[in-house]
Amino acid sequence: MTRLLPHPLISLGILLLWLLLNQTLAPGPALVGVAVALFGGWTLALLDQGRPRLRRPGLMLRLAGQVLLDIAQSNLTVARIILGRRANSSAGFIHIPLALRDPQALAVLAAILTATPGSAWVEYDAEAGWLLLHVLDLDDEEVWIRLVKDRYERPLLEIFA
Numbered sequence: 001m002t003r004l005l006p007h008p009l010i011s012l013g014i015l016l017l018w019l020l021l022n023q024t025l026a027p028g029p030a031l032v033g034v035a036v037a038l039f040g041g042w043t044l045a046l047l048d049q050g051r052p053r054l055r056r057p058g059l060m061l062r063l064a065g066q067v068l069l070d071i072a073q074s075n076l077t078v079a080r081i082i083l084g085r086r087a088n089s090s091a092g093f094i095h096i097p098l099a100l101r102d103p104q105a106l107a108v109l110a111a112i113l114t115a116t117p118g119s120a121w122v123e124y125d126a127e128a129g130w131l132l133l134h135v136l137d138l139d140d141e142e143v144w145i146r147l148v149k150d151r152y153e154r155p156l157l158e159i160f161a
Contacts, residue, residue: 004038006045011037052104056158063155070151071116077137078117092138093122096131096145100153105160112152 005011018033019025054060081089100106109131110121118136125132135144 005041006048007041010044011041014040052102052160054159055161059155060159063152063159066151067112067116074117074119081118081137089137089139091134091136092141093132093134094138094141094144096133096148098124098129098131098149098153100156100160101126101129102160105156108160109148109152109156113148 015033015037018036019030022029022033024030098106098109100109106124110124113119113121113133120134121131122134123132124130131148133144133148138144
């Protein structure tokens, strides 16, 4: 059964989304939806990296809270820059050396940095272990390096240990 439906909830979600988007329960579109849902589940099974070993749920909650605060603060900073209230800001790229190697932890870090306005994950070199980050308000590179490493990477290393 797991061969046919390796991710049954994902397949069900895809099927429901298909039916909602088509706004019909007619047999033709429903059959195509079943095929798309099965294909989606099989594709996800091929891409599956395994279940992450997550530790320290309290730290996960603290990190999530910190990320939400950083996103709110970044929104205000970007708004000030766009509205011209901070004329002395300069954008730039920085290389940040990372100790993270777990693909799932790196995906979470990428989501955090890209979701925070004013910064964007540009490139990651797995062999050298560095991240190229674009920052809208780059005053001091060392401050950004310490921020990423201390505020995000260190907790992620503990959570995905």
